[in-house]
Amino acid sequence: MKDKVVLISGGGSGFGKAMAVRFARAGCRVLISGRRPEPLRRVAEAIRAGDPAADAEWIRADMCRGEDAEAMAARAMERWGRVDVMINNAGSGVRIAPFDTYTAEEIDTLVSANLMTAIHGCRAVIPLMKQQGFGVILNVASACAKHAWPSWSVYTAAKMGVLGLSRCLYGELRPHGIRVGTLIPGAAPTEFSQAADAVYGLEGDSLKAEDVAEAAYLMASLPQRAMIEELMIWGTNQEVIPL
Known part of the structure; x- marks a missing residue:
């Protein structure tokens, strides 16, 4: 994976931050994006501080906007001339609540933040990867893409969309040499859960962002002849009782 060019949306915190650190540690050239410049800057600076030879960059990009996704891909091409791996990780909980309490605006925001971000990320890099004849796209979904829980309806619809998109x-x-997979994490204590006011009822040692980053690295680092289509990772303290 040394010198591979890896793009990670939502790279300022949570899973995306941990992925950026993991791929940079492997010698990858990393470009992270997000809506908030300061967290992105801190992540890139921390990576370079840990290894002065690390190549870590950031760009402010709202992946809900197609033009921002294209700007991220363009930055990578300008800087390194190719895109080896695109990880569509950007997402937001917004609010987890009973379906009939959502406003139309909240529904639009949830779908845009958790499905359209992946669609725009894919659209931005696929033409480049076709020209290259290679590339890996990882779309980060959620356990909600496989299971159903009360109050998670709109978020679940979006993440099931991500899974369908990847398939x-x-x-x-x-046939173009591009490998696409879906990373499906269970519950973890990240900014997502705080922003969504999601209470998982977890006890003990929970799934960590670093664990999810290791799963992403595994998927991306396989040789060209192999691909993990879907990888689901749980914290062993999460009891799964789907509907």
Whole structure:
């Protein structure tokens, strides 16, 4: 993975931050994006402080906007001339609540933040990867893409959309040398859970962002002949009682 160019949306905190650190530690050239410049700057500076030879950059980009996703891809091409790995990690809980309490604006925001971000990220890099004849796209979904829990309806609809997107693109892009997979994490204590006011009822040692980052690295680092289509990672303290 040394010198591979890795783009990670939502790289300022949580899973994305941990992924940036993990890939940079492996010698990858990392570009992270997000809506808030300061967290992004801190992550990139921390990576470079830990290893002065590390190549870590950041760009402010709201992946809900197609033009911002394209700007992220363009920055990578300008800086390094290719995109080896795109990790569509950007997402937001907004608010987890009974379906009939959502406003139309909240629904639009949830779908945009958790599905359209992946769609825009894919659209931005697929033409580049087709020209290269190689590339890996990882779309980060959620356990909600596989299970159903009360009050998670809109978020679940968006993340099931991410899973469907990945499955279709896997078959569509395989002939072009592009490998597409879905990383499906369970509950973890991140800014997402705080922002969504999500209470998981977890006890003991929970799944960590670093664990999810290791799973992402595994998926991205396989040789060209192999791909993990879907990888689901749970914290062993999370009891799964789906509907």
